[in-house]
Amino acid sequence: MVSAAGLVWAANNANSQGQVVAASPLPESIGEWKGTPVGVDARTYEILETKDVTLVEYAVPEEPAVLFARVGGFGKNRAAFHPPEICFAGADFEIRQRGPMTVELGGRRQRLMRLVIAQEGKEYETWYWFTANGRVTPNYYQQQWWLFSDLLKGRSMYGTLVRISTSREDPIKSQDRLNRFLAALAQLQIVS
Numbered sequence: 001m002v003s004a005a006g007l008v009w010a011a012n013n014a015n016s017q018g019q020v021v022a023a024s025p026l027p028e029s030i031g032e033w034k035g036t037p038v039g040v041d042a043r044t045y046e047i048l049e050t051k052d053v054t055l056v057e058y059a060v061p062e063e064p065a066v067l068f069a070r071v072g073g074f075g076k077n078r079a080a081f082h083p084p085e086i087c088f089a090g091a092d093f094e095i096r097q098r099g100p101m102t103v104e105l106g107g108r109r110q111r112l113m114r115l116v117i118a119q120e121g122k123e124y125e126t127w128y129w130f131t132a133n134g135r136v137t138p139n140y141y142q143q144q145w146w147l148f149s150d151l152l153k154g155r156s157m158y159g160t161l162v163r164i165s166t167s168r169e170d171p172i173k174s175q176d177r178l179n180r181f182l183a184a185l186a187q188l189q190i191v192s
Contacts, residue, residue, distance in 0.1 A: 026056050026068065031184030033058035033066065049073075058181065064167040064174075066181045074158040081161050083140050084128050085115060093117040093124075100138050101127070103179060105186045113138035116168060123168035127178055132159040 028035050038055035045051055052072035059065040073081060085095050097116035102109050115126040129136050130143035133150055137143055147157045164181060168174040 026054055026070075030058060030181070031187065032060050033181060033184055034060070035068075038067070063177060064169065066177060067163075067165045068181075069163040069165075070160055072158065072160045074156060081130060081140065081143060081159060083113070084126065084161070084163050085117075088115070088117050088126075091119075093119045096123070103127075103182060105182060110136060111138050124165050125168045125171070125174040125178060126163060126165040127182075128161065128163040130159060130161055133157075 026035065035056040035058045038057055040053045040055055045053065048071055050071065050073045054068070054070045056068045057065045058068055071081070085098065088095060094117065095115060096118055097114070099114055100111055101114045102111050104110075110129075112127045112129045115128070117124050117126060129138050130140060131137075132143045132146035133155060135143075135146055137146075143159055147159055150157050164178055166174050166177050
């Protein structure tokens with residue numbers, strides 16, 4: 001069963017033979033949102049220790065864009081998974097707010113982690129979550145436990161870190177924008 005958020009976000013990528021494959025590519029459009037792929041540099045691949053990295057900037061006319069980032073990994077390769085605030089702090093962002101939140105998607109509730117970050121006078125609203133073989137959590141340690149448990153049960157150890165961000169020119173507008181993007185994303189059936 002795919003949860004409202006667990007949803008489509010590359011949570012479980014085993015093919016019919018049970019082999020783990022990389023996350024499905026994202027569509028060029030998600031609802032009203034039109035996407036433009038963002039290049040990933042060699043240093044990022046090196047730090048994350050995976051090539052399963054997708055960055056796409058989705059935009060609608062006359063609004064700031066939403067940056068969608070997905071990092072996948074499987075097997076022993078769990079370096080890809082870490083809370084984004086580690087990278088943000090390393091890139092000189094100030095973490096102004098951090099805490100779990102619940103969103104309503106398709107009549108179901110899903111927990112995510114919310115950050116408000118700032119750099120050079122600009123603020124950004126960022127939401128993220130981790131997946132592990134179809135399960136979704138805002139908690140890194142929960143994801144790691146699920147992956148370890150899957151290993152002990154002989155299951156694949158595929159998971160992702162998914163993050164969406166937008167500028168926070170107005171707190172209400174930025175949260176509304178991310179909610180609308182998530183609602184559009186939830187309508188997709190990228191992964192069963």
